[in-house]
Amino acid sequence: MAYWLVKSEPDVFGWDAQVKSGKRGEPWTGVRNHAAKLNLLAMKKGDKAFFYHSNVGKEIVGIVEVVKEAYPDPTAESGPWVCVDIAAAEPLKTPVTLEAVKVDAKLKEMALVKLSRLSVQPVTDSEWKHICKLGGVKA
DNA sequence: GCCAACGTTGGC
């Protein structure tokens, strides 16, 4: 099982929209970055990911699960882009803010801080457990 | 194939 973090602007597609899409999930489209694409391709069904609100909120608000592995992105007008389907798993009891990540010695090396522009990024086991703890949910 | 210019993203 691998762990990931996906970013979305809540104005465009936020946690609430993800929850509304239910168990069957929603295609995570629109990735137009090769590093992010590689991460999408590496995702397996059942992998978990944090759902991060960029720009507005700047916090990890919930956990999603990969329900369909990478397939061609139907919204891509050109190029070999892919998307996956993700479904809301559970919200964090306490959102973990970017600020909290930055000041936490265990988390400040995260891609979220170091590579702030990467929209799909891997999360290590220890980072995952630590954020779950901060968020008040079981890892 | 290098590198400068430009566009986009995202934090502040």
Next chain:
DNA sequence: GCCAACGTTGGC
């Protein structure tokens, strides 16, 4: 609204 980071584009 500004700026830093970084990817992409285009001239050479």
